[in-house]
Amino acid sequence: MSKISPSEITPEHIYLSRRELLKSMGILTGGAALLAACNGNPPPMTLEPGPQGDPAADPVDPSASSNVDELGDPLNTFDDITNYNNYYEFTTDKIDVARLAEGYPISPWEIQVGGLVHNPTTFSLDDLRKFEIEERIYRMRCVEAWSMVIPWMGFPLSKMLAQVEPKAEAKYVRFETIHDTKGMPGFTKYPFYQWPYVEGLRMDEAMHDLTLISTGLYGKELLPQNGAPARLVVPWKYGFKSIKSIVKIDLVTEMPILLWMNAAPNEYGFYANVNPEVDHPRWSQGTERRIGELGRRETLMFNGYADEVAHLYSGMDLSINF
Amino acid sequence: MKRRRFHPLQIITYIAVWIPLAILLWDLTHDNLGADIIREATLRTGKTALALLVLSLACTPVSTILNYKPLLKLRRPLGLYSFMYASIHFAIFIGVDYFFDLTLIKGALLEKRFAIVGLTTGLILLVLAITSTQGWKRRLKKRCVQLHKLAYVAGFLATVHFVWLVKQGVVEPWIWMGVVLILLLARIPPVKKFTLAVRSRSAP
Numbered sequence: 001m002s003k004i005s006p007s008e009i010t011p012e013h014i015y016l017s018r019r020e021l022l023k024s025m026g027i028l029t030g031g032a033a034l035l036a037a038c039n040g041n042p043p044p045m046t047l048e049p050g051p052q053g054d055p056a057a058d059p060v061d062p063s064a065s066s067n068v069d070e071l072g073d074p075l076n077t078f079d080d081i082t083n084y085n086n087y088y089e090f091t092t093d094k095i096d097v098a099r100l101a102e103g104y105p106i107s108p109w110e111i112q113v114g115g116l117v118h119n120p121t122t123f124s125l126d127d128l129r130k131f132e133i134e135e136r137i138y139r140m141r142c143v144e145a146w147s148m149v150i151p152w153m154g155f156p157l158s159k160m161l162a163q164v165e166p167k168a169e170a171k172y173v174r175f176e177t178i179h180d181t182k183g184m185p186g187f188t189k190y191p192f193y194q195w196p197y198v199e200g201l202r203m204d205e206a207m208h209d210l211t212l213i214s215t216g217l218y219g220k221e222l223l224p225q226n227g228a229p230a231r232l233v234v235p236w237k238y239g240f241k242s243i244k245s246i247v248k249i250d251l252v253t254e255m256p257i258l259l260w261m262n263a264a265p266n267e268y269g270f271y272a273n274v275n276p277e278v279d280h281p282r283w284s285q286g287t288e289r290r291i292g293e294l295g296r297r298e299t300l301m302f303n304g305y306a307d308e309v310a311h312l313y314s315g316m317d318l319s320i321n322f
Numbered sequence: 323m324k325r326r327r328f329h330p331l332q333i334i335t336y337i338a339v340w341i342p343l344a345i346l347l348w349d350l351t352h353d354n355l356g357a358d359i360i361r362e363a364t365l366r367t368g369k370t371a372l373a374l375l376v377l378s379l380a381c382t383p384v385s386t387i388l389n390y391k392p393l394l395k396l397r398r399p400l401g402l403y404s405f406m407y408a409s410i411h412f413a414i415f416i417g418v419d420y421f422f423d424l425t426l427i428k429g430a431l432l433e434k435r436f437a438i439v440g441l442t443t444g445l446i447l448l449v450l451a452i453t454s455t456q457g458w459k460r461r462l463k464k465r466c467v468q469l470h471k472l473a474y475v476a477g478f479l480a481t482v483h484f485v486w487l488v489k490q491g492v493v494e495p496w497i498w499m500g501v502v503l504i505l506l507l508a509r510i511p512p513v514k515k516f517t518l519a520v521r522s523r524s525a526p
Contacts, residue, residue, distance in 0.1 A: 076357075084357030092492055095356040144489075146358055192491035264490045282486050283437075284430050291357045295421030 062218035064151035069137045071304060073290070076148040078218045080291055085225045086142065087244060089177065089184040089197065097225045104183060104224035106245070111230060115174070115250035118165035128215055128230055131155035135219075136212055138235035140242070141274045141303045146289045152233050153216035158207045161251075166203070170251035173206040175199045175232060175243045193263055199232065199243035200256040200270065204312055210235055210305060213246075236305040238272045269322040271313075274303035278319050329392045332399065339403040342370040343410075360419050367411040372480045374404035375447075376501055379477050383508035386517055398454055401473060405447040412444055436486035439479050446476040474509070477502040 062078035069075070085097040107125055114120035121127075133153050141147045161173070179196035181187045187195050205211060212233040215222055222228035227244025234241045240260055260268035267281050276286045276299040287296040302309050313321070346366055349355050355362040378400035385393035420427045431437045450470055452458070459466050481502055484495035507513055 080357035088491075092489075094358070095362070146361065148357075190491050192493075267490075279434075283434050286429060287426055289358065289360060289419065294360070294418055295423065296419065296426055 062220060064137065064218055065135055066137060066151075069139060069149045071139075073139070073149050074292075075137065075151055076291055078220075081148060081150055081217060082223050082225060084148075084291065086144075086239065087186075087225060087227070088190060088193065089180075089186040089195075089245075090225070091186060092190065098223075100185065101224035104228075106224060106229045109229045109247075111246055111249060113160065113164045113249045115252050116167040116170040117251050118167060119163065121164050123160070125229055128213075131159060131213075133215065136210075136214075136233070136235075138210075138212075138233060139303050140233075140235065140239050141288060141299065143238035143240055143268070143272070143280065143285075145280075145283060145285065145287065145299075146291055147297075148291050151218055152212060152214040153219065154212045154214035154230075154233065156209055157211045157213050157232065158209065160213060160249075161206060164251075166251050169253055171203055171253050172251070172255055173201045173203065174248075174250045174252050174256040175201075175246050176248035176250075177243055178245050178247045193259055195259070197243060197259050198256060199241055199258055201234065201241075202255075202312075203251075205234070205309075208309065208312070210308055236274055236302040236309045238274055240268070241272050271318070271321050273309075273313065273318065273322075274299060274301070275318055275322070276301060278322050329395055331392050332395055335396050335399050339374065339399070339406075342366065342407070360414065364411060364414050364419065367407045367414065368484070371404045371407035371411055371447075372477075372484065372498060374400050374407060375473065375477050375480060376498070376505070378404060379473060379502065379505045383505060383514075383517070386508075386514060387521065389521060401447070402451055402454060405451040408444050408447050412440075436483055439486065440483040443476050443479040443483060446472050446479070450476070474502070474506050478506070 064075060067074055083098045084094050085101075086092075086094055087097045087101065090097050090100040109125050111123045111128070112120075113123065133155060135151055135153055137149065137151045139147055140150050157173075175198065177197035178184075179187070201211065212235075213230055214227070214233045215230050217226060222231065224245070227242075227246075230246055231244040232242045232246065255270055258268070258270065260272075261270060274285075279285050285299055288299045290297050300306070346355075346363060350359070350363070378397050381393045381397045381400070385391060416422065416427060420430065431441060450473060453462060453466065453469060462469060478499070481495055481499035484498060488495055508517070
């Protein structure tokens with residue numbers, strides 16, 4: 001995988017100068033209203049409502065180092081990736097997420113990394129930008145049996161965890177999405193779910209080199225609908241594991257209870273590894289629809305990353321640990 | 323032969339039922355179906371089939387409540403066009419989504435309950451469509467009315483098909499199921515009797 005220097009990827013100087021200009025014009029106003037006050041914890045951050053980088057106006061064109069993934073499958077277009085999203089905090093309608101998420105304020109932003117670590121750290125956007133950014137072209141397989149090929153930009157989660165120095169007793173990593181009841185309509189619209197969105201990985205999964213914290217795609221900073229400013233990408237697991245817009249990462253001893261495990265424990269397990277041999281109780285996982293293609297493809301074991309990750313699950317019954 | 327007279331409601335119906343298909347084709351040719359065109363087209367045709375079936379089922383109770391007989395003439399066309407959209411829905415599933423791959427279709431269609439329920443719904447609509455002609459009505463006589471009560475079964479199964487398709491917490495299919503159950507309830511004799519009593523009392 002080719003390495004691209006951060007300056008080539010992110011049009012920060014232009015993006016920020018536009019933001020500064022708008023700020024000086026008084027378009028950006030105080031956003032004390034946007035506090036994640038519901039979880040009883042002190043608000044993890046204050047957010048300013050501000051104009052989002054309009055992809056059309058963004059001076060950098062979407063670009064990737066290759067047109068295909070390592071299997072020769074063509075990348076999905078920037079347009080498809082940014083206009084077809086599962087992000088229930090905004091809406092359950094995949095096509096409508098982009099519109100509802102447009103302009104969602106993602107700066108300033110903080111990710112609190114704590115729990116069983118020696119060095120709890122709060123990462124600001126600037127801190128995130130200090131990581132060396134690389135491009136990773138990954139297949140993304142949704143549990144709903146569709147898939148895309150996406151050129152993510154980001155850094156391995158293991159690098160972030162190394163900075164906080166996990167304690168020996170840490171067995172799992174628990175992730176949490178922003179719980180912004182004012183800016184995201186989904187919380188009031190879908191009270192069925194036990195918000196906030198929570199995801200988790202086993203420690204070895206979290207430390208695996210494929211596991212990415214993504215801050216961009218196609219050489220551009222992430223848009224809100226894709227989980228800006230930073231989201232997880234775990235390519236051998238179903239898409240819902242790749243939690244978006246992270247505000248909190250905790251290292252814990254117990255396997256965390258995840259939003260989807262709460263919603264339907266018989267359908268969504270902790271591991272959620274892509275597995276064509278273990279069907280969803282209601283539909284087959286043997287095939288998938290690659291967005292942009294007619295017909296179906298056979299789904300690959302661990303989404304085609306078996307060589308890299310199968311050893312993590314040796315000796316486990318994957319139909320029980322689904 | 324007597325020339326058939328169309329009620330204005332029939333004319334409106336015969337035109338309106340084509341609108342969802344026209345919108346679908348427009349959106350298809352104008353790249354307006356989102357990234358997953360197949361899913362969107364499948365969902366839209368399925369939902370239109372369900373909506374027309376529900377409208378068809380609503381004709382009788384609404385006509386009872388309003389005492390407005392012409393509505394009964396819409397049951398057949400609404401049901402037939404529901405079958406048309408269900409057929410398109412099925413054709414997209416087989417021909418475009420699964421690209422006629424019979425092994426895959428066998429796995430997807432015959433092993434998954436949501437698909438089996440969808441297929442059953444479609445078969446009921448097929449039988450009802452075939453037996454909706456004057457000739458069959460003559461041949462089946464009374465049994466025709468009984469047979470066509472299967473439309474309620476089809477309506478209910480269609481909503482089950484929808485419920486089993488979505489993730490937990492998605493409300494829309496449950497609303498459809500509630501509407502079908504209310505319509506079914508309205509046909510139960512005591513409820514119908516009650517409706518008629520209320521109507522005659524409120525009539526001038």
